[in-house]
Amino acid sequence: MSVGEYASRNRLSISLAVAAVLLIVAAAALLDLPGAELLTVGALERTLRAATPIALAAIGGLYAEKSGVFNIGLEGFMIFGAFTAAAAAWILSGDQSIGQLHLWAGILIAVLVCSLLTVAFAVLTIRYKADQIVAGLAVWFIGLGFGPFLASVVWGGVSSPALPNVATLTVPVLSDLPVIGRLLFDTSPLILFTLVLTVVAWVVLYRTRYGYWVQAAGENPEALDTAGVDVNRVRYATVVFSGAIAGLAGAVLSVGIGSGFIGTGVTIVDGRGWIAIVAYLFGNYNPVGAFLASLLFGAMDMLQIQLQTVGIALPGSITGLFPYVAVLVVLTLVGYTRVPAAVGEPYETEE
Amino acid sequence: MLQASVLERVAIAVASTLLALLLGSLIVAASGYDAVQFVSALLYGAFGTASNLAFTLRQSTMLILAGVAVAIAFRAGVFNIGVQGQFVVGGFATAITILFLAPMLPEGVVGGVLLMGLGTVAAVVAGGAYAALPGMMKAYAGANEVITTIMLNFIATGVVYFLVDGFLRPSGTSAPNTEPFPTYVELPPIVFESGTFSVIGLGVALAVVAVVYVTMVRTRFGYDLVTSGHQEPAAAYSGVNPKQTIVTTMTFSGMVAGLTGALFTIMILGYYSDPSTFPRFGFDAIAVSLLAANNPLGVVPAGLLFGGLDAGGQYIGFTLDVPAELVDGITGLVVLFVAAPELFRMAGRRTGLGGEKR
Numbered sequence: 001m002s003v004g005e006y007a008s009r010n011r012l013s014i015s016l017a018v019a020a021v022l023l024i025v026a027a028a029a030l031l032d033l034p035g036a037e038l039l040t041v042g043a044l045e046r047t048l049r050a051a052t053p054i055a056l057a058a059i060g061g062l063y064a065e066k067s068g069v070f071n072i073g074l075e076g077f078m079i080f081g082a083f084t085a086a087a088a089a090w091i092l093s094g095d096q097s098i099g100q101l102h103l104w105a106g107i108l109i110a111v112l113v114c115s116l117l118t119v120a121f122a123v124l125t126i127r128y129k130a131d132q133i134v135a136g137l138a139v140w141f142i143g144l145g146f147g148p149f150l151a152s153v154v155w156g157g158v159s160s161p162a163l164p165n166v167a168t169l170t171v172p173v174l175s176d177l178p179v180i181g182r183l184l185f186d187t188s189p190l191i192l193f194t195l196v197l198t199v200v201a202w203v204v205l206y207r208t209r210y211g212y213w214v215q216a217a218g219e220n221p222e223a224l225d226t227a228g229v230d231v232n233r234v235r236y237a238t239v240v241f242s243g244a245i246a247g248l249a250g251a252v253l254s255v256g257i258g259s260g261f262i263g264t265g266v267t268i269v270d271g272r273g274w275i276a277i278v279a280y281l282f283g284n285y286n287p288v289g290a291f292l293a294s295l296l297f298g299a300m301d302m303l304q305i306q307l308q309t310v311g312i313a314l315p316g317s318i319t320g321l322f323p324y325v326a327v328l329v330v331l332t333l334v335g336y337t338r339v340p341a342a343v344g345e346p347y348e349t350e351e
Numbered sequence: 352m353l354q355a356s357v358l359e360r361v362a363i364a365v366a367s368t369l370l371a372l373l374l375g376s377l378i379v380a381a382s383g384y385d386a387v388q389f390v391s392a393l394l395y396g397a398f399g400t401a402s403n404l405a406f407t408l409r410q411s412t413m414l415i416l417a418g419v420a421v422a423i424a425f426r427a428g429v430f431n432i433g434v435q436g437q438f439v440v441g442g443f444a445t446a447i448t449i450l451f452l453a454p455m456l457p458e459g460v461v462g463g464v465l466l467m468g469l470g471t472v473a474a475v476v477a478g479g480a481y482a483a484l485p486g487m488m489k490a491y492a493g494a495n496e497v498i499t500t501i502m503l504n505f506i507a508t509g510v511v512y513f514l515v516d517g518f519l520r521p522s523g524t525s526a527p528n529t530e531p532f533p534t535y536v537e538l539p540p541i542v543f544e545s546g547t548f549s550v551i552g553l554g555v556a557l558a559v560v561a562v563v564y565v566t567m568v569r570t571r572f573g574y575d576l577v578t579s580g581h582q583e584p585a586a587a588y589s590g591v592n593p594k595q596t597i598v599t600t601m602t603f604s605g606m607v608a609g610l611t612g613a614l615f616t617i618m619i620l621g622y623y624s625d626p627s628t629f630p631r632f633g634f635d636a637i638a639v640s641l642l643a644a645n646n647p648l649g650v651v652p653a654g655l656l657f658g659g660l661d662a663g664g665q666y667i668g669f670t671l672d673v674p675a676e677l678v679d680g681i682t683g684l685v686v687l688f689v690a691a692p693e694l695f696r697m698a699g700r701r702t703g704l705g706g707e708k709r
Binding site: 124125128129131133134135139140141142144148152265266274277278281315318320321324325327331332 | 383492495497499627631637638641673676679680682686689690697
């Protein structure tokens with residue numbers, strides 16, 4: 001799908017997004033808010049940081065759903081990713097000073113562990129035809145339970161102590177560019193990786209043969225089967241990818257840009273997996289659209305700081321709810337996204 | 352959702368629970384704890400003493416009620432994951448009603464009964480209204496109710512905390528708690544010597560089960576509800592408006608969730624507090640309902656089982672220094688296995704224990 005095609009097919013969501021931006025600008029003008037102070041490079045940077053884990057999980061979930069499996073367990077896999085990355089880095093460092101190498105190893109282990117857990121989820125949903133929504137909810141509950149439990153085993157409490165995070169990557173020369181330099185070339189390598197992944201995910205999905213297989217597995221599995229491609233193999237691959245990347249998203253939260261694992265309440269993930277699902281629905285299953293939607297939710301997440309800097313002090317318990325409210329508004333306005341035709345249906349070859 | 356005969360469902364429920372407990376014990380052992388001690392402490396914590404049993408029944412009462420709320424929606428093919436939020440909003444409505452009306456009504460038993468009754472009505476209305484919202488969003492805007500109800504859980508917790516902390520906290524106190532209710536607003540314990548469990552509460556839960564069961568099986572409304580869950584075209588053909596059914600189903604489900612909140616507030620708390628610290632009955636209720644194959648009557652044994660697990664888990668948390676969150680994880684495993692009846696069918700066929708009867 002080219003950009004022009006995307007625009008023509010998604011007139012509603014695009015016009016809604018534009019309307020929302022205009023509304024915010026108008027409100028800012030009416031309330032006499034200093035717009036320049038609201039929209040700073042710092043705000044953009046925070047938005048990008050907040051959007052990264054959401055965008056990662058969204059791209060994974062999008063691939064799984066495109067191929068016909070609704071991975072509603074993203075939130076749970078993120079919790080496992082967040083815990084595993086922090087715990088692995090902690091254990092590898094032998095409780096001493098945690099270095100960059102330990103952090104990266106922790107992230108890698110988190111991706112591996114989440115891939116393995118997702119294999120179990122994929123086998124249950126694809127081979128044993130488990131109800132995808134119920135199984136996904138189960139993954140969330142398992143994460144909510146075992147995440148803090150395992151944290152207690154490792155640290156003696158449901159949260160980890162403060163941990164260091166992945167160092168900023170500064171590209172010489174490029175980082176001196178105005179705005180872009182600070183946003184893209186003087187930032188966490190994980191943010192850069194997310195940007196690259198977004199583009200690659202778009203190219204693979206819409207410009208390669210494999211991408212067409214993924215789409216066919218979700219739209220018309222019989223046709224794909226007739227063409228001699230194993231539908232379930234494609235689905236296993238996308239589901240495991242979605243779990244692996246959700247694990248990475250969790251790792252980004254705990255040791256990538258955050259400072260450790262939090263196991264209290266609904267854990268450090270705090271609904272971002274659910275927001276990721278809405279992000280790719282809003283982006284109409286397009287990786288670039290999903291990334292832009294994640295930016296919107298990231299901005300909502302960071303709005304509190306911006307409001308504070310211009311002197312509007314809303315209590316944190318209220319501003320913390322902005323992303324969830326945004327999700328409700330988005331879902332109500334663009335509820336009818338066309339889901340892939342065969343989502344939720346196990347596929348059986350007729351032999 | 353799960354295509355199986357009654358006997359098969361019972362077998363799947365038992366197998367799922369046993370498998371989840373086995374996996375849970377393995378994880379406990381792998382984490383360096385004694386699995387045998389874990390299981391025996393679980394049993395002792397659930398049934399060992401009269402006060403442990405009272406705690407089990409208290410948790411079961413809440414889970415049965417919340418489980419019925421979930422079952423109503425699931426039966427009609429709607430996923431109400433927002434029982435926790437409706438439970439929080441309902442309990443909050445009870446608390447403000449009681450605190451607001453207490454000075455205007457006579458003290459003593461009469462005032463207590465009136466306050467509890469009005470507080471419960473407020474909870475039912477509030478819970479129903481809060482559930483109608485995602486119902487309408489699904490029916491008229493096509494918004495996926497799994498996600499909207501989860502978002503509304505977060506929003507309910509945040510907004511209620513904001514209101515309790517900002518407006519209802521007595522000045523000079525630091526905890527986000529409201530004033531305690533007057534002492535005459537309480538359910539008499541009767542059988543057990545427990546400040547937080549009353550047989551009346553359990554009676555209310557069982558009465559609700561009976562009412563919901565009769566409604567589902569014996570009334571036109573219940574018939575429409577279940578038909579639209581299983582056979583939507585058939586329901587539409589017989590003149591059922593599917594959009595309206597979604598909204599009424601969610602409202603009905605939310606009313607029971609609100610009632611759960613009222614009972615929690617009156618029987619267990621006696622004041623209101625930060626809802627993020629409350630037990631997650633609304634989520635565990637999903638496991639209860641699924642284990643019961645979304646049958647309102649089946650919710651009773653399933654609620655008792657999870658009530659026992661919950662009580663045992665909390666006892667373990669106090670005594671063995673194995674964190675109580677473990678039980679939440681085991682609950683999740685039960686849900687996962689219940690979701691995959693095919694797993695057990697295949698295992699049954701392999702071992703020759705269960706036959707193929709199709």
